Amino acid sequence: MATIKETAQQFEPKQAVKNIADLSEVSTELDLKDETGQNKETGEAFVYKYIEINAEMYRVPNKVIGDLKVILEENPELKKFKVKKTGTGLDTRYTVIPLS
Numbered sequence: 464m465a466t467i468k469e470t471a472q473q474f475e476p477k478q479a480v481k482n483i484a485d486l487s488e489v490s491t492e493l494d495l496k497d498e499t500g501q502n503k504e505t506g507e508a509f510v511y512k513y514i515e516i517n518a519e520m521y522r523v524p525n526k527v528i529g530d531l532k533v534i535l536e537e538n539p540e541l542k543k544f545k546v547k548k549t550g551t552g553l554d555t556r557y558t559v560i561p562l563s
Contacts, residue, residue, distance in 0.1 A: 488543045
C-alpha cells in the first residue's frame with residue numbers, strides 16, 4: 464500500500480484535451496478514438512472524438528470530420544491537412560485546409 468506522500472509524488476494530473484486546430488498539420492492516417500467527457504455547466508456526460516500525438520489528446524470536432532469527408536471525396540489520396548479555428552464557445556468555426 465502506498466502512502467499519501469508516495470502517491471502525491473507519483474501523481475500526474477489528467478491533461479486537458481487540446482484541439483486539432485493546435486496542430487500545424489495532421490495525417491489522415493491517425494487513429495480516431497472516443498472519449499467521454501462531462502459538461503462543466505450541466506454535469507451531463509458526452510462522447511467526443513480525439514487523436515493522440517506524443518501522448519497528448521487533441522479533440523476532433525464532428526464539423527472537421529464532415530468537412531474532411533467532402534474533401535476526401537474529391538481527393539481520396541489526401542495525406543495531410545490542417546484545421547483553422549476562429550471564434551470561441553458556440554461561435555467557434557473550423558476550416559479544414561488540405562495540404563498534400
